[in-house]
Each structure stands twice: as structure tokens, then as C-alpha cells.
Amino acid sequence: MIPAITSMKDAFSLQGMNAVITGGNRGLGFGIATAYAQSGANIAILCRDKAKAAEAIAELEQYGGKYKSFDCDITDLASVRKAAAEVTAEFGDIDILVNNAGVSCFNELLNMDEELSDWYNVLNTDLNGTVHMTYVFGKLMRDAGKGGSIINISSNAAFIVNKTQPMSPYSSSKAAVNHFTHCMACELGKYNIRVNAIAPGFFNTELSKFIPKDQYEYINNQMPLGRFGEPLEVGALAVFLASPASAQFTGTVEVIDGGYILSC
Numbered sequence: 001m002i003p004a005i006t007s008m009k010d011a012f013s014l015q016g017m018n019a020v021i022t023g024g025n026r027g028l029g030f031g032i033a034t035a036y037a038q039s040g041a042n043i044a045i046l047c048r049d050k051a052k053a054a055e056a057i058a059e060l061e062q063y064g065g066k067y068k069s070f071d072c073d074i075t076d077l078a079s080v081r082k083a084a085a086e087v088t089a090e091f092g093d094i095d096i097l098v099n100n101a102g103v104s105c106f107n108e109l110l111n112m113d114e115e116l117s118d119w120y121n122v123l124n125t126d127l128n129g130t131v132h133m134t135y136v137f138g139k140l141m142r143d144a145g146k147g148g149s150i151i152n153i154s155s156n157a158a159f160i161v162n163k164t165q166p167m168s169p170y171s172s173s174k175a176a177v178n179h180f181t182h183c184m185a186c187e188l189g190k191y192n193i194r195v196n197a198i199a200p201g202f203f204n205t206e207l208s209k210f211i212p213k214d215q216y217e218y219i220n221n222q223m224p225l226g227r228f229g230e231p232l233e234v235g236a237l238a239v240f241l242a243s244p245a246s247a248q249f250t251g252t253v254e255v256i257d258g259g260y261i262l263s264c
């Protein structure tokens with residue numbers, strides 16, 4: 001059993017915890033990495049872009065923990081296994097896994113190429129990548145016997161059909177990630193591993209730069225809170241879900257989207 005908190009002192013602290021964040025080199029992943037570093041965690045970033053990873057690590061250095069990046073393609077189970085061995089050798093046991101890395105595509109199904117490349121690319125990354133990481137790091141967490149927290153970055157697109165951009169592979173994979181979260185919460189609870197998901201709406205990152213200006217404004221107008229979110233705001237929620245304050249949380253999908261899905 002995971003003990004309940006008895007005081008708010010340090011309830012939101014990640015001091016000394018080891019966190020793995022896929023795609024922590026930029027966008028929402030870097031927002032999560034920043035929030036984690038500011039909350040006391042050591043961080044292993046798993047991604048492919050080495051230059052962007054080096055920039056992210058250099059930014060994090062100011063917070064005084066241990067930060068390193070590891071080359072990893074989450075669509076490739078062998079690559080995930082290799083990265084896991086390297087991370088463990090460097091950090092020891094892992095307390096937190098954030099499955100953040102993801103891709104999208106804006107294309108209607110019937111307009112896709114003969115190989116359905118868009119479909120398979122998104123599903124292989126957003127769903128299968130999350131499964132690969134959970135399989136490999138989940139076993140390490142189980143065998144270490146210390147419990148842990150797994151946080152899957154989903155999307156509010158799992159709940160709605162996005163009217164401004166056709167994105168069926170993305171919405172479908174994120175809906176699957178949500179139910180994978182429910183299933184894993186039930187399977188891993190006996191190891192004191194909690195599994196939750198965050199479903200962000202519209203945030204200012206590289207992905208959102210591709211949204212045409214008129215659509216950007218339309219989305220802001222639809223949203224009760226009237227603005228795109230910032231990556232650190234997802235980071236704050238990810239800190240809560242990794243911290244002792246959320247010890248009784250598992251199997252939840254937390255929507256953070258300025259109220260967009262209520263009013264779109």
C-alpha cells in the first residue's frame with residue numbers, strides 16, 4: 001500500500017526522485033522537465049534529437065539536480081531496452097516515468113497514402129511507444145519493489161472530434177492511451193505503481209505553430225479561459241501526479257484544456 005500523506009509539508013516535493021521523461025527535450029516534455037527539476041527531481045530525457053537534448057539539459061543545470069539525455073526511439077522496443085539499461089546504470093532505480101513523446105498528423109483517412117503511413121506513424125509512436133516504455137520501465141519499477149508513478153500524456157482530442165483539423169489516428173491513439181492507463185492502473189496497483197494520464201488541450205509548442213492564425217483565434221474564442229496553455233502548466237499537474245500528494249490517484253485522466261471540450 002502507498003501511505004497517505006499526514007501533512008502538507010513536502011507533499012508536492014519530488015526531492016531526490018529519479019524521473020524518466022520521453023520527449024523531455026522540448027515542448028510540453030520540457031515544461032514537465034522544468035517543473036520536475038524545480039521540484040527536486042533528477043531527470044533522464046529520452047529522445048532522438050541530440051542537439052535539442054543538449055540545449056534542454058543545459059537549461060536544467062541551473063536547478064542543481066542530475067540531468068542527462070539518452071538516445072531513444074520509442075517506436076523501437078530494442079532502442080527502449082538499450083536506453084533503459086543506460087538510464088539504470090546512470091541513475092539507479094526509477095521512481096517516475098512520463099510517457100510524453102508523441103506525434104500528430106492532420107489528414108483525413110481517405111486522403112492518406114496507399115501504405116496508410118500517417119496512421120501507422122502516429123499509432124506506432126503515441127500508442128505503441130507508450131506501451132514499449134511502460135513494458136520495459138514498468139518491469140524495472142516492479143522488480144525494484146519501491147512502487148512509482150507512470151504518467152501518460154494523452155490529449156483532449158481523445159474525447160472530441162477536432163473540427164478544425166482532421167486527426168483520426170491521433171485521436172484514436174490518445175483514446176487508446178486513456179484506456180491503456182485504466183488497464184495499467186489495475187494491473188500495476190499491486191506493485192504500488194500508480195498510472196494516470198494528462199489530457200492537454202491547446203498549448204504553445206512546436207506542434208501548435210502549425211495551426212493557421214484564424215484557427216488559433218477560433219480555438220481561443222471557443223475556450224472558456226480564452227488562451228492557449230503554457231508547457232509549465234502541464235508540468236505543474238505532472239508534479240502533482242508524481243508526488244506524495246496524489247498517493248490515492250490511479251487510473252485517472254486529467255483534462256487540462258482551459259475548458260475547451262466543454263464548449264467546442
Ligand SMILES: NC(=O)c1ccc[n+]([C@@H]2O[C@H](COP(=O)([O-])OP(=O)(O)OC[C@H]3O[C@@H](n4cnc5c(N)ncnc54)[C@H](OP(=O)(O)O)[C@@H]3O)[C@@H](O)[C@H]2O)c1
Nearest residue numbers: 023027028047048049073074101102155200202203205207
Ligand atoms: N502541444 C499541444 O498543444 C498538445 C496538446 C495535447 C497533447 N499533446 C501531447 O503532448 C506530447 C508532447 O507534445 P508537444 O507539443 O510537446 O510536441 P513536440 O514539441 O512536437 O515534441 C514532440 C516530442 O516527442 C519526441 N518524439 C517524437 N517521436 C519520438 C520517438 N519515436 N522516439 C522518441 N521521442 C520521440 C520528440 O523528440 P525528438 O526531438 O527527439 O524528435 C519531441 O521531444 C505529445 O504526446 C502530444 O500528443 C500536445
